[in-house]
Amino acid sequence: MTSTRNGPTTHGGDVGPTATDTGVSTGGGATSARKGSAEVKSPLLSWKLAAGVVGVLLLLVLSLLTGVYDIFGGDGGAEMFQITRVPRTIALVLSGAAMAMCGLVMQLLTQNRFVEPTTTGTTEWAGLGLMLTVIVYPDASILARMIGAIIAAFIGTLVFFLFLRRVSxxxxxxxxxxxxxxxxxxxxxSTFVAVQADMLQSLGIWFAGSFTSILRGQYEILWVVVIVVIAVFIAADRFTVAGLGKEVATNVGLNYNQVILIGTILVAIATGVVTVVVGSLPFLGLIVPNIVSMIRGDDLRSNLPWVCLLGIAIVTICDLIGRVIIMPFELPVSVILGVVGAAVFVGLLLRQRKRG
Structure with a gap:
């Protein structure tokens, strides 16, 4: 068995990926490093996926019912439910799915299990872009802030890839x-600029990933990530083949640099939007893809629904813990995610070291 830098592996006797007139298909060549041999791809729709959807829906219902304010007996409970609970739950779904998906795409493109927006500097670049936009245009709308964060995240991710190419x-x-x-x-x-502009407190709020301030009228821009998820699903086979390395991708007729550029743009859009609306969600893109890949292999197209579901589930659980652990106050979801993600990160490092 041969491998390409900690990324997806191909079995020695398999037929490699083939190029088609409409795109690139993985055929039987892109198989899991953990499975060790070519297998028939599992269908996208199955009873297991349906069970996962039901489980996530139960968590979301619990999210809708959890909070300090009594939405059933309090004055204006129905209005409060619509203004705060529903937007917050939708934001959990969109941001959890988006950041988990970003981690999966980046891990394929870099062929490394430990890469995601918070371990490549993408999130920090998005925060810098957000802050510079506010400094230049103090009255900037949320759309203008989002554009500034996306542009900075795109530049930062490109810088990371350029550094990566120069490291032997x-x-x-x-x-x-x-x-x-x-x-x-x-x-x-970012900290230096924030101190000079007297925006250090705002910077801290932006990077403290929290759903506390999610209200109706302030989260709708998150729907942009749905387009990103659809685009990733359409380009899934190309990302999977690119994950085999530049040489393999080029041999089957794939424009490797173009795929890297497309992936960078999609990751920058999702990261920028989530950073502006929610803040930083550390290690989410690291935890989810690794868990899914260990169970199902490395095919992006069949894994994407599971990655989105697990990302939503983990963010929702962490948010629920943050809401109830010191009720009536809340802990930012980034605190819970940071603790869980750091533990998983260390565990993955130890596992990698054990495997040599």
Whole structure:
């Protein structure tokens, strides 16, 4: 069995991916590193997926019913339900699915299990873009802030890929270390600019991922990530083949650099929108794809529904914990995600070291 840098693997006897007139299909070549041999792709729709959908729906119902305000007996309970609970739950769905999906795409494109927006500096770049937009245009609308964050996230992700191409040693640990270092530098720049502009408190609020302030009229821009998810699903086979490496992708007729550019744009859009509306959701894109890949393999198209579902479930559970652990106050969801994500990250590192 041969592998390409911690990424998806191909079995020695399999037929490689083939190019078609309409795109690139993975055929039998892109198989899981953990399965070890070519398998028939599992159908997108199955009873297991239906059970997962039901489980996530139950969590979302619980989210709608959890809170300090009595929506059943309190004055204006129905109005409060529509203004706060429904928008918050929709935001959980959209942001959880988007950030989990971003992690999966970035892990394929970089061929590294430890890569996601918060370990590549993408989130820090989005925050810097958001802050610069507010400094230049103090009365900027949420759409203008989103555009500024997306542009900065795109530039930052491109910078990360450029650094990656110039690093000769691309072990499983070197790649995220580069991203974390870049993120730390950008974060330091953001802090310096925030101090000079007297916006340090605003910067802290932006990076503290929380759904507390999600209200009707302030979250609707998150629906943009639905378009991103659809685009990722359409380009899923191309991303999967690109995950086999530039040489393999080029041999089957795939424009590797174009696919990298498309993936970067989609990740930047999703990260920028979520950062503006919710804030940072650390390690979510790291936890979810690794869990799904360990169970199902590395085919993006069949994994995408599961990645979105698990991302929604984890964000919702962490948000529920943050709401009830010190009720009537709330902990930001980023605090819970940070603790859980750090533990999973360390576990993955130890597992990688054990496997050699």
């Amino acid at each position: 040693l691309k072990s499983s640990l070197i790649v995220p270390i580069i991203g974390i270092m870049l993120g730390a530098v950008v974060g330091a720049i």
